[in-house]
Amino acid sequence: MTLVGSVRRIVAALTVLPAMAVTVHASDFNDYPTSARVEYVFGCLKANGETRQAIEQCSCSIDVVASLLPYDRYITAETVLSMAQVRGDMGSPFRTSEQATGAINDLRRAQAEAEVRCF
Template sequence: MTLAGSMRLIVCTLVVLGGMGLATRADEVNDYPTVARSEYVFGCLKANGETRQAINQCSCSIDVIASLLPYEGYVTAETVLSMSQVRGNLGGQFRSSEQATGALNELRRAQAEAEVRCF
């Protein structure tokens, strides 16, 4: 094989490997299911006036949150928010747990960043 042929093979291999790396990172960033993104946007629209501008801002917001908080963390925080509204001992455990507070703080930081970037 000639030097030019070897170089072509190396360049092609690097391009393929680089593309695979980009696809992997894109999957990591986009690990939120469409349903979760849609639910967030619908709730955000209700809170922000249901205008075309709000659609853009709310879509931007969930994209920022997804880039900062893995989906697992988002689900945990949403569960904590939901369960903390339950009265009694069970709800109290979600309101006072250090892990629950940490999950909520992560979500709130991501939401604050989304607010700054998108609204």
């Protein structure tokens, strides 16, 4: 094998590796089901006005949240927020536990980053 042939193979391998990394990242980024993304965007639109600009900003926002927070952690935070609204002893663990607070804080940090990037 010649030096030129070796260099071509190395260049070809180096060209393929970044594309594979992007593909892996894209699959991580798209672990949110479409229904969860739509639900987020609908809520965001209600909070920010139902304009074309808000659609763009809210779509951007869920993309940022999805890139920063794994879907299972997002579901945990959404569940905690929902259950914390239950009155009495049933909702108390969701309002006071360290794990619940951590999940909510993760979601709020991701949403704050989305706010900075998208709005």
